[in-house]
Amino acid sequence: MSASTETGREPGRARVDRWRTSAEVLDEVRRTPGITRVELARRLGLSSASVTETVTRLRETGWLCEHRAPVQGRGRPTTSLDAAPGGPRVVAVDVRHEDWRVGLAGLDGEVTGVVAARHDRDPAGVTAGLCRAVAEIGAGHRVVAVGLAAPAPGSDDGLVHATELAWDAVDLGSVTRCLGPEPVPLRVGNDATLAGVAEARTGAAAGARTAVFLTVEVGLGGTLLLDGRPHLGAHGAAGEYGHLPFGDPARRCACGASGCWGPEVDGRALARLLGDTVPADPRSYAEAVLGRCAAGDGAVVAAVSAAAAGLARGVAGVVHVHDPDVVVLGGLARGLRAAPGFDEAYLRGLMAFRRDRPVPVLDAVHGDDGALHGAAALALDHATSPEGLAAINPG
Amino acid sequence: MSASTETGREPGRARVDRWRTSAEVLDEVRRTPGITRVELARRLGLSSASVTETVTRLRETGWLCEHRAPVQGRGRPTTSLDAAPGGPRVVAVDVRHEDWRVGLAGLDGEVTGVVAARHDRDPAGVTAGLCRAVAEIGAGHRVVAVGLAAPAPGSDDGLVHATELAWDAVDLGSVTRCLGPEPVPLRVGNDATLAGVAEARTGAAAGARTAVFLTVEVGLGGTLLLDGRPHLGAHGAAGEYGHLPFGDPARRCACGASGCWGPEVDGRALARLLGDTVPADPRSYAEAVLGRCAAGDGAVVAAVSAAAAGLARGVAGVVHVHDPDVVVLGGLARGLRAAPGFDEAYLRGLMAFRRDRPVPVLDAVHGDDGALHGAAALALDHATSPEGLAAINPG
């Protein structure tokens, strides 16, 4: 409806469609590295003849390599498929409040050769620095897409609106132009969203059809992941779990509403519970408090437990709405989950029928690299889509 | 992972794939009845040659009919596509607490010839009655699928687990066997979910990419709709919005948790606010109260407004999480939305940046027929999918 500008799709459906099976094969290999040809044929419902054809093409285009699979029993041994070492690459970028990082990833999604630098939030400076780093990292590789994580909603045109960095519409499109004369597509995603994507692909929620990722930094954010893809909402603003009114209705939130969940579980909440003044940097304040909690400071333990209970109660509510396979907690939420009282509060918040088999609540495994790894996944998603493959392989 | 039983998909990918474009065409015609061939080609990126081929096939298989489109200007006039009058049909069934209804629908989704009867929740009796009604309504038509709405989670095997009807695993598969020797697929969906589907297809949320449907009966339920498809969750238990802890944490809910939203906005909440005893039938009690509210009874208006404010506050929270294009309210929620104070409480509950353009909150338009219409949509979804079309058209 609203995409009338994008529908100038010239009749080239067949050009794209011929890569559809290849895209599905690459998806399976990403999901299950080392998958055998036989298993691949079974999952996709392809005949062995078609697998031969498709795999041959993906080997010729550099994506896949094959090697003998360990023999299982009688019969001719099959081969397993993996990302080819010299294959196409994507560049992953994570722009954070005070620094940025750039890395390189292949089909397996592993980010290597990470380069980092601090920045002063000056758009021109950041752009120039990123350009250099991207060009340097991508040199000698066939870079087919760039994924970028930022404290900003997603975008495909390179315009980044990051209010936290005071960036209105900074054009980061030039970052891809340093890679060569050929245009390289750039995908931008929200950092918390992409951290969730990383967990859903290769982290604590790997394999989950429905997963919820929640992270506490300053406030609380997250994303609903369906088959590893984040639900972004109508305007890319979904996932504001921190502004569910689970808290005290009398307490105003900086967002303009009241009773918000986020300010009840982060560093500001801990300061309030401990009688401290509002911390300038709630993130590091909270880390310090969690450290004292682990050391066994009685008053601190009580405060952290109170925040943890508030977090747990809300997680139960979120479970009721989404019915996920798993809930993954990132950032400070991991520390709160470890606090005494979390599990009890979680069970108490669940509907009775769920208590026998409560939805698992797990710690994120990507840690600080979640957004960067998610950015690589975002770029690979594009590059391995039928559209992306068709764009890379003309003719 | 868990669907290892279903993967016995014999290499027949091509058999199914050849109907993919046909399925897309049928989807477009459902979305936009009377769509022209030119517009169709534009949206799907098809050449006119391919449109000719696909439309010819869908005319020959009875799905579509064509007639001259009103001329726009110069040039050869195009034709518009519609559901063929004599085309394939689906049967829609809605099983409710005390009665059931059965109707017939074509590609346009309009349910006609509805037959209804009361029942006593006896599985055998209901099955027999439905069988007769389905056979009678389907007689003389080419019925290609049956959709069934029930107060139960979805299923594809005909086994219905409806705790509210005290049905553990009632097999309604026989309902489709009355239609003839050929097996007809049966799809079962939750009634509230399907009411949401109906709104997302042809109701207040038509065209929305992301929509939220919330309905208040006894308690509060709903569903998140993505491109008209409900998010069911890992176990089909998603959408328990009524058990988000938006309410008073001191108030225990029958579900086992506390502070649940649902009991704060339904008939039980109204009774509490008015100082009445807990009503035996909260649904009809609430309707009576809403009637007195409309009549202007002061105390009643205050009570209804309080419940409406609780509903509105929670709707704002749900908006923050899902960022929908629209929120649709069904059941008693419509009455609450009309109460004084709803809009103000909704705006107050929203994050400040959303208040300039608040996500619209609209009344459901399908009324009591939502679940029945959604069941028809569910059946049509299956019948017009590539798999469904391939199953109907052998060879």
Add this chain to the structure above:
DNA sequence: GCGAATATCCTCGTTCTCCGAGCATAATCA
């Protein structure tokens, strides 16, 4: 150690979708 059994891979000819080009058709405009 060697043939039988087994499971997989590859080759070949067929089928079917979608396409582009060119022509046919049906309206408006002058």
Add this chain to the structure above:
DNA sequence: TGATTATGCTCGGAGAACGAGGATATTCGC
């Protein structure tokens, strides 16, 4: 009435997936 314009139809070609059958590489049994 003919020029213009937009659309539909026909036809041959490109390419994906398939089924069948032969080739290949392993284990099993003796």
